[in-house]
Amino acid sequence: MKKIIYGFLLTTFFLMSSCQPKEKNMEQAKSNNKHLAFIGTYTQKEGHVDGRGMGVGVFTTDDDFKNWELKNSFSDIINPSFICHSPNHNIIYAVSEGGDKSVIKVLTYNVQDFNFKEIQFVSSLGNDPCHVSTDREGKYLWIANYSGGNIVEYKINKDGTLLDGRAFQHEGTGPNRSRQEGPHAHYVHQHPTRSEVYAVNLGADKVYRYQMTDTGLQLNDSLSVAAGAGCRHLTWHPKGDHLYIINELNGTIELWAWHGAVKERQQIITLPTEGQEGYPGSGAIQISKDGQYLYASLRGAFNEIVVLKNDPKTFKMEIIQRVDAGGSAPRFMDFTPDQKRLTVALQDDDAILLFEKDQKSGKLNPEPRKIAAKSPVCVVYK
Numbered sequence: 001m002k003k004i005i006y007g008f009l010l011t012t013f014f015l016m017s018s019c020q021p022k023e024k025n026m027e028q029a030k031s032n033n034k035h036l037a038f039i040g041t042y043t044q045k046e047g048h049v050d051g052r053g054m055g056v057g058v059f060t061t062d063d064d065f066k067n068w069e070l071k072n073s074f075s076d077i078i079n080p081s082f083i084c085h086s087p088n089h090n091i092i093y094a095v096s097e098g099g100d101k102s103v104i105k106v107l108t109y110n111v112q113d114f115n116f117k118e119i120q121f122v123s124s125l126g127n128d129p130c131h132v133s134t135d136r137e138g139k140y141l142w143i144a145n146y147s148g149g150n151i152v153e154y155k156i157n158k159d160g161t162l163l164d165g166r167a168f169q170h171e172g173t174g175p176n177r178s179r180q181e182g183p184h185a186h187y188v189h190q191h192p193t194r195s196e197v198y199a200v201n202l203g204a205d206k207v208y209r210y211q212m213t214d215t216g217l218q219l220n221d222s223l224s225v226a227a228g229a230g231c232r233h234l235t236w237h238p239k240g241d242h243l244y245i246i247n248e249l250n251g252t253i254e255l256w257a258w259h260g261a262v263k264e265r266q267q268i269i270t271l272p273t274e275g276q277e278g279y280p281g282s283g284a285i286q287i288s289k290d291g292q293y294l295y296a297s298l299r300g301a302f303n304e305i306v307v308l309k310n311d312p313k314t315f316k317m318e319i320i321q322r323v324d325a326g327g328s329a330p331r332f333m334d335f336t337p338d339q340k341r342l343t344v345a346l347q348d349d350d351a352i353l354l355f356e357k358d359q360k361s362g363k364l365n366p367e368p369r370k371i372a373a374k375s376p377v378c379v380v381y382k
Helices: 002-031
Strands: 035-041 056-061 068-074 083-085 091-096 103-109 116-123 129-134 140-145 150-156 162-169 185-190 196-201 206-211 218-224 231-236 242-247 252-259 262-270 285-287 293-298 304-310 317-324 330-335 341-346 351-356 369-372 376-381
Touching (some): 035 091, 116 162, 129 185, 196 231, 231 285, 293 330, 330 376
Antiparallel strands (some): 035 376, 103 116, 140 150, 185 196, 304 317
């Protein structure tokens, strides 16, 4: 009996001892919780930018995104102007703009010292890639080649490396002969809920819809924006049947209903203030998680962020705020993971800005927090 009691007490002691450190470790991990912020930058001079960036960089930042600390960078790459994170691995896929020598680099990193290691590079199968994304499951990688005018699909191996690249060429021109002399793919991304992939072509004034299949993407429809508008990026309303297309060349957003056989333009709204003249250079568009608010950036003669409110029934837009972008060329925007801040990369002013977002009104605090980074183009959180 004494042996049984002794064994019971000993077991209880070890159980309590083993549990206690775990709780402390969990509390410590919670208190030390860090987000990772990866950036892509321009590293050398191009026709439209005087690149001075580090290549691909990684910062750590805390839960309120106040303190950013540069942990490491990968400089053996030319102009990684757009990057994305693997859904399944500690891997960054980075474009490298280099004309007919353009490639995609596959970079692993570890969370101990944040060292990057290049494990593969593949041809982008087109000149000057400017956008890259994966599907939700991490089985495919898609690339938009601006000068090549095509999109590319690569299969992703279980280890995150790429194989079997296949290009899909776009055709067409637009009335703006200086920018639309041929097709210029600018964006490619999966629909948020459906197995469809949408590609935006600025040069052809078209958005293409592809169906994902076991044998690769299959083109099944397209739409045309206003002639000369120069569509650049798009975002979907969370309900999934309406999309907002931002047009770089004429400074507008087009609202479309597009699902199944339904394809209808329902609104065009102009972003610059009425009476203002100059090149709008519309850059990025994002929608809040609840679908109530849109955020669009203007570059060129304006350099501002435009906030729009969406009607919950008709999905139509109304401009409710204009905010100075805080510098030149707000090319990229996205939300922090908590949706409380809008991240803006100022390509020409060596800064990343974080605008606090009012959770009720959707409006932005016009005095953002500033993080120094040379020639930033893209920010990806993990």
